[in-house]
Amino acid sequence: MAARPKASRSVRPAKTRGRRRRNGAGAPDRREAILAAALDEFSGRGFAAARLDDVAKRAGVAKGTIYLYFPDKEALFQDLVRSVIGPLIERFEASAEVDLPARLVAERIVDMFVREIYGTRRKDVIRLIIAEGPRFPEIAEFYYREVISRVVAAVRGLLRRAAERGEIPAEALARFPQLLVAPGLVAIVWNGLFDRFEPLDVAALMRAHLDLLFGERRPG
Amino acid sequence: MAARPKASRSVRPAKTRGRRRRNGAGAPDRREAILAAALDEFSGRGFAAARLDDVAKRAGVAKGTIYLYFPDKEALFQDLVRSVIGPLIERFEASAEVDLPARLVAERIVDMFVREIYGTRRKDVIRLIIAEGPRFPEIAEFYYREVISRVVAAVRGLLRRAAERGEIPAEALARFPQLLVAPGLVAIVWNGLFDRFEPLDVAALMRAHLDLLFGERRPG
DNA sequence: AGGTATACTGACTGACCAGTCAGTCACCAT
DNA sequence: ATGGTGACTGACTGGTCAGTCAGTATACCT
Numbered sequence: 001m002a003a004r005p006k007a008s009r010s011v012r013p014a015k016t017r018g019r020r021r022r023n024g025a026g027a028p029d030r031r032e033a034i035l036a037a038a039l040d041e042f043s044g045r046g047f048a049a050a051r052l053d054d055v056a057k058r059a060g061v062a063k064g065t066i067y068l069y070f071p072d073k074e075a076l077f078q079d080l081v082r083s084v085i086g087p088l089i090e091r092f093e094a095s096a097e098v099d100l101p102a103r104l105v106a107e108r109i110v111d112m113f114v115r116e117i118y119g120t121r122r123k124d125v126i127r128l129i130i131a132e133g134p135r136f137p138e139i140a141e142f143y144y145r146e147v148i149s150r151v152v153a154a155v156r157g158l159l160r161r162a163a164e165r166g167e168i169p170a171e172a173l174a175r176f177p178q179l180l181v182a183p184g185l186v187a188i189v190w191n192g193l194f195d196r197f198e199p200l201d202v203a204a205l206m207r208a209h210l211d212l213l214f215g216e217r218r219p220g
Numbered sequence: 221m222a223a224r225p226k227a228s229r230s231v232r233p234a235k236t237r238g239r240r241r242r243n244g245a246g247a248p249d250r251r252e253a254i255l256a257a258a259l260d261e262f263s264g265r266g267f268a269a270a271r272l273d274d275v276a277k278r279a280g281v282a283k284g285t286i287y288l289y290f291p292d293k294e295a296l297f298q299d300l301v302r303s304v305i306g307p308l309i310e311r312f313e314a315s316a317e318v319d320l321p322a323r324l325v326a327e328r329i330v331d332m333f334v335r336e337i338y339g340t341r342r343k344d345v346i347r348l349i350i351a352e353g354p355r356f357p358e359i360a361e362f363y364y365r366e367v368i369s370r371v372v373a374a375v376r377g378l379l380r381r382a383a384e385r386g387e388i389p390a391e392a393l394a395r396f397p398q399l400l401v402a403p404g405l406v407a408i409v410w411n412g413l414f415d416r417f418e419p420l421d422v423a424a425l426m427r428a429h430l431d432l433l434f435g436e437r438r439p440g
Numbered sequence: 441a442g443g444t445a446t447a448c449t450g451a452c453t454g455a456c457c458a459g460t461c462a463g464t465c466a467c468c469a470t
Numbered sequence: 471a472t473g474g475t476g477a478c479t480g481a482c483t484g485g486t487c488a489g490t491c492a493g494t495a496t497a498c499c500t
Contacts, residue, residue, distance in 0.1 A: 045355060046268055046355055047266075048266055048269040051457065051458090052457080052459085061478080061479090062478065062479040062480055063458090063459085063479085064460080064478070064480070065477080065479075066459095067458095067459070067460080068477070068478075072458080072459075073458065127354070130350060130409055130412075130413070131350065131351035134347070134413060135266055140414065141417070143413070144413070144414050144417045144418075148414060149417075149418075172432060173432065176424075178403065178406050178410065178425065179403055179406075179428065179429055182402035182405070183396075183398065183399055183402050185402070185405065185409065186398050186401075186406075189350055189405065190398065192350075192353065192354045193349070193350070193353045193354060193360045194364050197361070197369075198364075198369075200398070204395075205396050205399070208392035208399065209396075211392050212392060212433065250447085271486085281448085281449090282448065282449040282450055283450070283488090284449055284450070284489090284490080284491080285447080285448055285449075286489095287488095288448075292488080293488065
């Protein structure tokens with residue numbers, strides 16, 4: 001673990017078409033099972049402290065099997081992040097492109113965040129990225145390229161259009177789209193650290209945030 | 221590392237009064253040196269992956285010496301967090317209690333954040349807490365009790381006073397003081413993950429945030 | 441000088457774990 | 471049947487590292 005050369009990327013073994021099911025009827029997708037188990041173990045103990053023996057046990061698989069699907073522990077981690085985060089971005093961009101009043105679009109995005117990230121295991125993946133990213137440049141880069149830069153761009157577009165229509169108080173927001181998503185990040189971090197001391201009502205938090213940005217919500 | 225009983229707390233060995241200096245004139249405070257080295261190693265590699273051999277080497281000390289000052293690796297981590305974060309809170313509370321216009325107080329707090337946290341190694345400690353906290357309930361609890369709850373209370377007081385004077389747009393903020401500090405957290409996370417792709421001007425970010433909360437800054 | 445106390449050292453131990461690989465077994469094709 | 475294929479297994483290896491402790495060095499006695 002001192003200085004890895006590394007390069008390869010994980011590949012599924014030959015063909016994983018329905019064939020070769022061993023036990024019961026349902027296709028036992030090893031790859032999915034391993035990824036799910038890895039998410040549990042990594043987010044529970046952190047990358048370094050997680051044991052592949054435990055991942056295997058949780059996935060109902062022998063340790064060697066993991067190495068049929070992923071070249072090593074680090075690649076497993078990377079594929080985990082990719083597989084969980086990847087699919088969400090396009091949907092997000094679509095949401096941000098709709099040409100409706102900014103407040104409405106923002107509300108939809110917030111809903112989506114609460115439902116698809118905060119309400120799922122995806123928030124654990126984001127927490128993992130925050131925690132482990134600094135030590136895994138490839139993860140950080142993937143995440144920046146595939147997620148952050150696209151989110152920032154989409155939000156910027158949304159806000160610029162809103163500013164042109166005079167819907168929004170400041171163009172400062174368009175310079176720092178981070179300000180729009182900041183509470184979401186805080187919620188995720190809070191959830192991981194302090195929820196047992198003082199639970200946080202995310203939906204209310206996000207609503208309050210929108211009120212601050214766009215002014216109080218009018219009842220009508 | 222599978223299930224630690226643990227209980228003890230670190231104690232300095234007998235008396236560390238000036239006595240017993242070994243080399244040169246200046247008192248070679250082993251404890252400080254070890255804590256400083258631990259901060260480097262922990263924040264660079266994460267708690268689990270950091271090696272106490274490296275901490276010792278960096279501190280210019282043998283590994284055994286660490287165990288004269290700290291009962292084990294975990295206690296070293298806890299003392300590190302305490303020693304770095306602890307001293308700052310009182311100063312923060314003092315800043316928040318001043319009875320001046322809220323905007324002014326907020327600006328001072330932001331300055332303090334940028335200078336004393338973002339501009340120092342303390343931001344690395346906060347990153348460590350975010351990353352490792354979920355796995356170290358004692359750390360999370362200490363941090364909640366000694367920092368978060370006090371910051372939240374102080375900010376709430378500040379905002380309530382401001383709201384009574386009608387200086388502030390929404391009482392939503394007083395319900396969610398998290399919204400006030402969210403950008404600071406985002407800045408720290410961004411700094412650790414994405415600064416090499418897209419550096420973030422923290423001072424400008426925080427200024428923009430204040431403008432959003434209090435309305436544009438009037439030149440006068 | 442000898443004696444005692446104690447800060448410090450670093451080689452060592454025991455446990456742990458990523459990654460390996462010879463072997464097993466279900467499922468084919470002939 | 472018989473042999474071939476390849477997914478899967480899990481005992482094993484080699485390296486790593488937290489924590490230990492017998493020993494050394496230094497200071498301060500008397």
